[in-house]
Amino acid sequence: MTKKRLIYINLDGFGKYYYDQMSAGKEALPNIKKLVKRGVLFEQAYTGIPSITVPMQTGIVSGCYSDRTGNCDKYWDREANEIILTGRLNRAQTIGETLAEEGRTFVSIQQFALEGKGAVRGRRDRLYTEPGGDYRIRFSMLLKLIRENVIEDKGTVYEYPEFPEAVFLYIDDLDSVGHNPPWCYADSERKRVDNVCRVLEGIDEMLGEMFNSLEEKGLFDSMYLLLTTDHGMISYRGKSRLGDFICALEEWGFRVAVCKEGKVEMKDYDILLTSHDIQCQMFLNEKSEDLRAMKMEALKKCIIKLPYVETVMTAKELADRGVYRDYADLLISPAEGESFSLYPLDQEHLYATHDSLHKKCQHIFTAMAGPGIRSDYRENSLVYTKDLIPTLAYCLGWKQPRDATGRWLTSILREEMER
């Protein structure tokens, strides 16, 4: 039997709506469509909370979210009275670490969530390499590995007797352009989405080259392919709603503190607020957990009525989604176009980012193919990004990452695999 292998490509910032808009065109994205035809398109794939790059990339490779990884971008340490940033923290085991334990050879091309978590710079059998640059440079590295079994990294050549058992490729061009930075600034949402779609076309071409090379080398039929992402993207314009929100809370009789990071300076407050950019994390300065939960339920009913608020989640609801317990007592996500930014905003500027519970950030593109996986199949049930690696580890006969809480998506398997 031929050895099964995996190529996992993460296209940072690949909201499902970009694909839905483009794929309506008959000629568009022929290679992503080829992957979808060969395997499964997840129509209802969702990311975790908060939908921010490091927590979500970390979550995918560990098959669990911040209740296990500890990485939720920022949280309030009640004892220290400090907003803590989680940086690259990951307390959970990654798929890179299980592969290393099993002595399997793999390569991470800039999938940074594996760096020091299974993958190591300069170590051939579990190489971490960071070529930088755009998708063309990173795909070229993968293509050379497929065609010549070689990785060239800053002057060092790593040779492989055969294609590694797993390759992880991280590409962030959709995210960079999607954020609408000055070098490709679009003054309308339509133009911003257009910019992202043009990049996606370029990436699709590279995927085509990858498929051709895999076919030429006879690797295509035994290869598992995963194409997914960490979050989508949403734009906003005009003033931050943080001021309005503080006014509302003060009118209801609360003393409100705001802290971006570090020590909370204000003394004697009832409510603490922080924000990544769009959504607002709220903490109640109340030691009793029961009392806190009760007050938050009551507050939720009031906050949801504010005109600029779309979704409010309690700590309990967040915990059910696998979010770290100290992430927030209430998470408040605004309507599209609004934000709870902590920074002064240029009123005319079109901003775009992704820490929001809005569908444009949460609903993501995901497709998977490989031996034993159904082909030309649409999966319509709700799946989360944390389910993907556990499912693939199951298919490939690999050890599961120790802390994984993701489900095995058995409905996408052909009958013989399900058994």
Ligand SMILES: [Zn+2]
């Ligand atoms: Zn990202």
